[in-house]
Amino acid sequence: MSEFLLTQVINFGTPLVGLILFLGALGFPIGASVVVIAAGAFSQQGILNWPGTAVIGLIGAVIGDMLSFGMGYFAKDWAQRRFGKSLAWRNARASFQQRAGLAIFLTRWLITAIAIPTNLIAGGSGYKFSRFMAYDIAGEIMWIGLYGGLGYLFGSQWELVSEFISNFGGLILGLVIFGFGIWQAWNWQKQNKAKSYKNHSEGVEGL
Amino acid sequence: MPSNATRKQRALVIGLIVVGIVFTAFFGMRVLHAFRKFNGHRPPPPGKVETDVELIRDWMTVPFVSRMYHVPDEVIFEALEISPKNNRDKSLTDLNQEYYPDADGFVVDLVKTTILAHQPPPTPDSVPSAVPPLTAPPAP
Numbered sequence: 122m123s124e125f126l127l128t129q130v131i132n133f134g135t136p137l138v139g140l141i142l143f144l145g146a147l148g149f150p151i152g153a154s155v156v157v158i159a160a161g162a163f164s165q166q167g168i169l170n171w172p173g174t175a176v177i178g179l180i181g182a183v184i185g186d187m188l189s190f191g192m193g194y195f196a197k198d199w200a201q202r203r204f205g206k207s208l209a210w211r212n213a214r215a216s217f218q219q220r221a222g223l224a225i226f227l228t229r230w231l232i233t234a235i236a237i238p239t240n241l242i243a244g245g246s247g248y249k250f251s252r253f254m255a256y257d258i259a260g261e262i263m264w265i266g267l268y269g270g271l272g273y274l275f276g277s278q279w280e281l282v283s284e285f286i287s288n289f290g291g292l293i294l295g296l297v298i299f300g301f302g303i304w305q306a307w308n309w310q311k312q313n314k315a316k317s318y319k320n321h322s323e324g325v326e327g328l
Numbered sequence: 329m330p331s332n333a334t335r336k337q338r339a340l341v342i343g344l345i346v347v348g349i350v351f352t353a354f355f356g357m358r359v360l361h362a363f364r365k366f367n368g369h370r371p372p373p374p375g376k377v378e379t380d381v382e383l384i385r386d387w388m389t390v391p392f393v394s395r396m397y398h399v400p401d402e403v404i405f406e407a408l409e410i411s412p413k414n415n416r417d418k419s420l421t422d423l424n425q426e427y428y429p430d431a432d433g434f435v436v437d438l439v440k441t442t443i444l445a446h447q448p449p450p451t452p453d454s455v456p457s458a459v460p461p462l463t464a465p466p467a468p
Contacts, residue, residue, distance in 0.1 A: 124387035128419040131392050166396060274371045277378045277396060281369055285362040291355030299348025306341045 123152040135174045139181035146185020148237040161272025162279035182261045193244025200245050214246045222256045229260025381440040386421040399446045407442040
């Protein structure tokens with residue numbers, strides 16, 4: 122898939138880069154990060170015009186993010202009906218609202234594998250659209266600037282950069298999942314301790 | 329006795345930690361491997377003409393290779409015995425499948441050979457030293 126797209130990027134240039142980043146932002150697994158790095162390298166080789174490609178790519182990615190935020194927004198009522206009574210859901214919503222800005226920014230360029238769920242949750246949890254857009258645009262600029270810049274810098278050796286970055290993203294995702302698991306375990310322990318303390322004191326009072 | 333919800337919560341937490349460890353170990357190894365490959369490479373100086381033909385991939389088109397290595401595309405098409413007409417947008421894999429279906433990888437290999445044969449002569453990186461290199465003394 123990725124190789125077919127690279128051939129087409131050579132042939133169709135900037136508009137296709139914009140389309141690929143748009144589809145990537147909607148959740149199609151088409152290797153958008155690889156295309157950003159390759160587009161940087163192709164710009165260095167004179168195949169693409171880098172300012173134009175960066176702007177069109179950014180517009181494509183941001184429109185895709187807006188649409189996936191919208192999907193979450195319109196699924197809000199359904200999610201509320203389905204999970205609204207669950208304490209875990211309410212906690213998750215509250216916890217997301219607290220750290221949403223950082224989550225949106227980091228999932229644009231560092232932990233890209235969870236960018237779509239983040240958009241859906243942001244839309245579904247009633248996160249303010251203007252704030253979402255601000256963090257989203259900042260993150261997408263970082264993604265295109267950093268990945269495309271490395272592709273530009275390394276030119277024909279861009280595949281080395283791509284291999285490193287895609288695996289690094291996986292490593293960060295693993296660390297985030299692990300950290301989240303530990304944090305959940307810690308919270309759970311704390312809740313259990315509080316519950317047993319409460320039971321114990323109620324028992325003492327009952328005597 | 330733990331309730332159903334507690335059991336579920338415990339399974340979720342253990343699952344997250346296990347998945348996190350598996351992901352971290354798997355991608356950590358791959359990052360290390362990629363870093364080792366990456367480590368010996370530095371960004372090429374701006375304007376440098378590529379000379380390493382091992383960077384040619386089968387998704388590339390002939391005009392792309394021509395641009396990358398500064399070798400005219402007519403030379404490559406001629407070597408492949410293929411007309412440039414309607415073939416400029418095709419990848420090397422597609423050209424192989426269309427014109428040499430029985431010879432796997434033939435087009436990429438031939439393009440590499442053609443590029444090597446037609447590359448401009450390398451420019452010296454430094455001025456040659458006036459002092460002749462040290463050689464082993466002649467045997468008595």
